[in-house]
Amino acid sequence: MIVRISLAATVIGIVVIGLTSLAPAGATRKIQIHTKDMPEHGVKLVSPADPSYSGELEREKSGKDADAKQELDSIAPFSAFLRNESGRLIVAYTLKWEITRNDGKTVKHFVSISDGDALSGGRSTVEPGPAVQNGSSRFVALAPLTSSRGITITPTFSTSEAAALYREANTSGLLQNLVNELVQASDLTLSLDNVVFENGEAVGADSAHTFDQLRSALFARNDLLRAILNAIRRGKSLEDVMSRIKNLSESEVDLSGGRPADVYKFHRREFAAEIVRIRAAVGDDKTALWYALQPLAKKWPELRKKVSGDRDQE
Amino acid sequence: MRKPKLDSVLEKVTSVLVLLAALGVSTFFLVNYYQRQSVARVELGSGMRTGETLPVIEGVSYHQANRTLLIVMNTDSQHCIDSVAFYNRLLDAQRRVESPVSIFALFPNPEQDVKRFINESKLQSFTVSGADVAKLKLTATPALVLVDREGRVEDFWSGKLTPETEQEVLDRIAGR
Numbered sequence: 001m002i003v004r005i006s007l008a009a010t011v012i013g014i015v016v017i018g019l020t021s022l023a024p025a026g027a028t029r030k031i032q033i034h035t036k037d038m039p040e041h042g043v044k045l046v047s048p049a050d051p052s053y054s055g056e057l058e059r060e061k062s063g064k065d066a067d068a069k070q071e072l073d074s075i076a077p078f079s080a081f082l083r084n085e086s087g088r089l090i091v092a093y094t095l096k097w098e099i100t101r102n103d104g105k106t107v108k109h110f111v112s113i114s115d116g117d118a119l120s121g122g123r124s125t126v127e128p129g130p131a132v133q134n135g136s137s138r139f140v141a142l143a144p145l146t147s148s149r150g151i152t153i154t155p156t157f158s159t160s161e162a163a164a165l166y167r168e169a170n171t172s173g174l175l176q177n178l179v180n181e182l183v184q185a186s187d188l189t190l191s192l193d194n195v196v197f198e199n200g201e202a203v204g205a206d207s208a209h210t211f212d213q214l215r216s217a218l219f220a221r222n223d224l225l226r227a228i229l230n231a232i233r234r235g236k237s238l239e240d241v242m243s244r245i246k247n248l249s250e251s252e253v254d255l256s257g258g259r260p261a262d263v264y265k266f267h268r269r270e271f272a273a274e275i276v277r278i279r280a281a282v283g284d285d286k287t288a289l290w291y292a293l294q295p296l297a298k299k300w301p302e303l304r305k306k307v308s309g310d311r312d313q314e
Numbered sequence: 315m316r317k318p319k320l321d322s323v324l325e326k327v328t329s330v331l332v333l334l335a336a337l338g339v340s341t342f343f344l345v346n347y348y349q350r351q352s353v354a355r356v357e358l359g360s361g362m363r364t365g366e367t368l369p370v371i372e373g374v375s376y377h378q379a380n381r382t383l384l385i386v387m388n389t390d391s392q393h394c395i396d397s398v399a400f401y402n403r404l405l406d407a408q409r410r411v412e413s414p415v416s417i418f419a420l421f422p423n424p425e426q427d428v429k430r431f432i433n434e435s436k437l438q439s440f441t442v443s444g445a446d447v448a449k450l451k452l453t454a455t456p457a458l459v460l461v462d463r464e465g466r467v468e469d470f471w472s473g474k475l476t477p478e479t480e481q482e483v484l485d486r487i488a489g490r
Binding site: 009032187 | 333339344359
């Protein structure tokens with residue numbers, strides 16, 4: 001009896017294996033990528049649907065190890081190249097991915113990158129910095145692949161799950177989360193939400209309100225540096241000043257309410273933390289503070305939004 | 315002749331193991347099959363792009379005004395029906411701007427379906443029935459496309475809009 005049952009099970013197993021192996025995979029969903037860039041300002045996006053994307057991606061992969069190359073391939077739908085043909089340096093930008101689902105609901109994700117050094121009147125101290133030179137392209141992705149110095153306003157995700165995965169730097173989990181959204185989509189729109197040039201001029205719809213965040217960050221940096229300088233001029237010891245900076249770098253900030261004052265405190269804390277890191281690297285207070293105060297000697301560009309009708313400024 | 319007791323036990327054990335193995339392997343392949351069916355592959359195609367010039371759509375003229383707004387709809391789309399109130403607001407708003415925008419509602423549907431849709435929804439826009447909207451490479455409806463006199467795309471919006479995006483569209487129409 002048992003022999004008959006096991007024979008029957010074996011036969012069924014063979015049939016199941018055969019049928020499922022030969023069955024076709026799931027149907028392919030075709031999703032169109034629409035692109036909203038700024039040709040009038042010389043700033044363009046190369047999306048994965050663009051014929052030149054694969055060539056740009058190959059150049060991006062050049063010199064990277066196998067794992068990094070595979071990671072780049074896997075995030076194609078959620079990446080793009082920002083091409084700067086404006087004649088000017090781009091010091092900050094925000095990209096938006098809008099996924100329109102079959103139920104009509106739209107999910108939005110943003111990535112904002114900015115060069116704190118360039119926005120503070122200087123040049124990037126790392127190469128390549130966050131700024132995008134004229135005549136060059138920059139790879140931008142929703143997943144945490146690279147780190148660059150400067151003010152990076154972390155990606156904004158419409159779902160808490162995706163945001164949590166980003167914070168954990170769980171790239172594969174994040175990608176799966178994003179792909180799950182994409183398979184429910186009818187189309188995807190990739191937009192340049194905001195671009196800031198080296199003279200402080202900002203263009204774009206700025207639906208992510210990046211402009212206000214940038215200004216808040218720069219005010220916080222400027223205020224912090226001036227407070228440090230004033231404390232030194234008033235005769236405070238360098239040790240006291242650095243101690244105060246360290247306290248600031250460890251302060252609690254609640255960003256849940258999104259209040260401007262809290263955003264300001266957050267950025268001030270982050271800049272204080274950067275000075276503490278510099279101190280740890282150079283080993284003494286004087287050198288660290290000298291280095292930290294350098295931006296005050298430079299002319300900071302005035303951030304302003306371009307009003308329609310304004311001519312492009314050099 | 316009766317088999318030795320040990321042989322009988324071994325036979326039964328082996329049969330049970332074979333049974334379990336067959337069930338296990340079958341389950342694995344079945345699960346794998348359903349996973350392959352449910353996780354569809356995504357193929358990306360090129361859609362609309364700002365700055366590109368739209369193809370000519372019969373019944374639509376881009377030269378009537380400095381800017382033209384195309385409202386791409388479908389009589390079968392509930393989101394289109396839900397968006398009519400906003401489109402009527404758009405029509406009202408553009409009458410008050412210095413440089414009016416020419417507005418066309420495009421439907422791929424036949425004329426009688428479009429007439430019924432207009433009667434039921436009270437859409438006030440000039441409509442074009444049987445339009446070849448596939449040329450626009452838009453997959454979601456409703457969709458809005460703002461073009462200049464030469465038919466070059468200045469901006470576009472896809473799907474049912476949020477209140478914030480509706481205001482963005484109103485501001486664009488008003489030239490803000």
